[in-house]
Every structure is written in C-alpha cells, then in structure tokens.
Amino acid sequence: MKFFKPFLIVAFAFSINMSFAQDRGIPVYSDYLTDNYYLIHPSMAGASNSNKLRLTGRQQWFDVDDAPSLQTLSMNSKLGTNTGIGGILFNDTNGRFSQQGAYLTFAYHLMFSRSNIDLNQLSFGLSVGMVQEKLDETDLNSIDNPDPVIAGVTQSDSFFNVDFGMSYFYLDFFAHLTVKNLIPQQRQIFSEVFETDNQRQYLTSVGYNFSKLGSSWSFEPSVMLQLREETRESNVDLNAKTYYTTSFGRLWGGISYRRTFDGAEYTNDGLGSVESQKLQYVTPFIGINFEKLMFGYTYSYQANSVVMSNSGFHQITLGFNFGEDRKRYKCNCPAVNF
Numbered sequence: 001m002k003f004f005k006p007f008l009i010v011a012f013a014f015s016i017n018m019s020f021a022q023d024r025g026i027p028v029y030s031d032y033l034t035d036n037y038y039l040i041h042p043s044m045a046g047a048s049n050s051n052k053l054r055l056t057g058r059q060q061w062f063d064v065d066d067a068p069s070l071q072t073l074s075m076n077s078k079l080g081t082n083t084g085i086g087g088i089l090f091n092d093t094n095g096r097f098s099q100q101g102a103y104l105t106f107a108y109h110l111m112f113s114r115s116n117i118d119l120n121q122l123s124f125g126l127s128v129g130m131v132q133e134k135l136d137e138t139d140l141n142s143i144d145n146p147d148p149v150i151a152g153v154t155q156s157d158s159f160f161n162v163d164f165g166m167s168y169f170y171l172d173f174f175a176h177l178t179v180k181n182l183i184p185q186q187r188q189i190f191s192e193v194f195e196t197d198n199q200r201q202y203l204t205s206v207g208y209n210f211s212k213l214g215s216s217w218s219f220e221p222s223v224m225l226q227l228r229e230e231t232r233e234s235n236v237d238l239n240a241k242t243y244y245t246t247s248f249g250r251l252w253g254g255i256s257y258r259r260t261f262d263g264a265e266y267t268n269d270g271l272g273s274v275e276s277q278k279l280q281y282v283t284p285f286i287g288i289n290f291e292k293l294m295f296g297y298t299y300s301y302q303a304n305s306v307v308m309s310n311s312g313f314h315q316i317t318l319g320f321n322f323g324e325d326r327k328r329y330k331c332n333c334p335a336v337n338f
Contacts, residue, residue, distance in 0.1 A: 025101065025131055025161065025180060026090050027070060028203065028226060030256045030283045031056050033239060034296030034317040037335055038076045038086055038105075040203055041176045042125030043165040045107040046084015048336050051077035051323035054294075058315035068094040077323060082109050084125075101131035103163070119169050119329040119336065127163040132156065159185045161199075171331040172209040174222075178202070198230040207239070209332045216245045218332045220254075235260040235279070243334060249289035250338065256283040287317070289338055294319030 028040055036054050038044040053075045061067035069092075076086030086105035092098065107125035135155045165178035179202055186197040207222025224237040241254035258281040280303040287296030296317035321338070328337050 025099075025103075025129060025163070026072065026088065027092060028201075029058060029070070029313075029315070030237065030258070030281075030285065030298055030300065031058070031072075031315055031317060032224075033241060033254065033256060033283075033285055034287050034298060034315075035289070035294055035319060035334075035338070036074070036296075036317060037176070039072060039074055039088065041165045041167060041178045041205075042086070042103075042105045042127040042163050043107055043123040043167040043176065043178070044335070045076040045086035045105040045125050046078035047107070047109060047121070047123055047167065047169075048076075048078075048321075048338065049328060050321040050338070051075070053320045053322065055318045056315060058298075058313065060313040061311050064311075068092075076105065076107075078109075082111070083107065084109060084123075086127075088127075088129075096136040097134070098136075099131055099133045101129055103127045103129035117327070117330050119171055119331050119333055121167075121169045121336075123167040123169075125165045125167075127165075128160065129163065130158065130160045132158045161185060169333060169336060172211070172333055173206075174208075174333070174335060175204075175206045177204045196230045200229040202227045202229065205237075209243075209334065211332050218243045218245075218334075220334070233260070233262050243332070249291055250334070251288050252334075253286040254284070256285070257281070258283070289321075292321045294321065 026039065032040050034056075035052075036056065038047075038052070039054070039056075054072070056070070056072045058070040059067070060069065070090065072088060072090040074086065074088040076084060078084045084105075084107035086103075086107070088103040088105075089101075091100050105125055105127040107123055110122045111120070112122065113120040133156070160183075162182045163178060163180045164182060165176065167174065167176045179200065181199040181201060184197040185199065203224065203226055205222060205224035207220055209218050209220040211218035220241040220243065222239045222241070224239070225234065226236075227234045235258055237256055237258045239254060239256045241252060244251045258279070260279040262278070281300050282303050283298060283300040285296060285298040287294065294317070296319075298315040298317070300313035300315075302312070331337070
C-alpha cells in the first residue's frame, strides 16, 4: 500500500485547488489587495480619481506541469461626475481545464457629501461577461478499452453571466458586496449529475484606514468573506496592509491569511483513519505607486500538511493610472485617492 499515500496526496491537493481555481469566471485570489478591487467588485469601476489600467500574471507551482495559472487585463475609468465604465479580459488554465472570457462593466456613483473633499459615496456596478470553457480529453481514452463517458476530444462550451456589486465609502471606512454569476447556467462539458447549475457566489469585504494627522504612515485592516450559495462552501480573508506616502507616490505592503470553513477529508497512510484538513493560505505582498505607474508582487504559501508542492504561488501586477486627476479627498482612502 505504499503507493496509496502519494496518490491520496495528489488527489487531495488537486481537489482543494480545483475548487477555487475552477470558479465560473475569474477566480478570486488575493490580487484585489494590490490596488485592484475592480477585478472582483464591479461597483469599483470609475470609483477612483484617476483611470486605472492593470495587468496581472499568476503562476502556481513552478515545479508541477500544467499547474494553475491566471492572466488578467483590466481597465476602468469615470465618465462625467457619476458614471464609470470598465472592462476585463482573462485567461485561466488548470491542467486539462481552461477558460477565457471578457467582462464589460457599468457603474453609478452617488455622492452624499456636500463637496468632493469629504468622501461619502455609494456605488453600484453591473458586469456582463462572456466565458468560453474547454476540457481536453484527447488522450484519456484507451483504444482497447474505451470509456463511453469520456468523449476523447476537446470539449468546449460558451455562456454569459452577470455580476452585481455595491460599494460604500465614508471617509476612511469602506465596504463592498458583490454577487457573482447571478443567472443559473448548466455547464455542458461537465455532467449535470456532478455539478449544479447554480454557480452563484457572494463576496463581501469591509475595512478601515487608520492614520495620524501629519504622518506619512497609515494602516488598513480588512476582512473579506466568500460564500458559494449551492454548496455552502465559505472562506475568510484576514488582511493587514500598511502604506507610506512619499513625494513620488506610495510604498505599501502587508499580509493576508485565507482559511476555509469547510474541511476536506482524506485517509492517512491507508490505515483507514480519516482526517480533515482546511485550506489555509498565507500571502505576503508588496508594491509601489510611482507617479502614474504601479507595481505589485504577491506570494501565497499553502500552510497545510498535505500539499501538491511547497513552491508556492507567485503573482505580479503592473499598473498605469492615466487621465486627468480629480481633486483628492481629505481622507486617506487609498482605493479612491490613487
């Protein structure tokens, strides 16, 4: 039974990561912490006082073939006083499964303060996306003993869906609520026996930016919760981020801890004892805003005893802020002041 434990380790590790990497649409990682909230919250389109262009690249496990990877290109800007628009292109691959797609976003921002100096804003955003999924089964079937369930070809399916989000900013406080995949859609490349057509997912996050008058430093703790409606899978991100303002922009960095509330069961050493393990990510990140440019780096380490690889997950974010800068608010509120 010596072969049994390595097989279980591989199966367990892939089952954990597939549950997060095969989200319908853009997987939710920690890239929102690198000045990229629009990537997960459509209500952030045009919320900042400058237009934002962001390019991200994420790679898991450099020592594992066909490991999960994600690339995104996003842009959002404000039109006039109250409206914002945005767009996202993405490519997500995970072994034999891949998905590519595009989202278009319209947002509306209600300002409750008497001027644009003090921040009191409620925002709404709607994203419409088109996604194409592919599942490569070309070399899975045996000629001598074919499996009728396996088609032996690259299966493909396309569908559209809608995300809706709300954001509220009051001085240095912020809160977001987003519902992803509002419309039920049955994937054709997966059996309906194993997967529901309800892919609805809820994201909510809150945070506050603390600073002292006249200080160049500020500290921003935040929390994000995720919940999948059908399966009741859920997890939480506990984030701590620090900013340092300079004459040319800002330096920032922090750490994020993600933990699922649901454990995956596995057999230990083939002895029949069943153990449970909850997914845990520890993610430090650093970045810089230099005038109009932005650079961020994120590293995620899976803090579990049973893992596919210890090489971790690496992500780079490149950004460019363009257009006419609007008057800054008196608060720090980095998500809208930069």
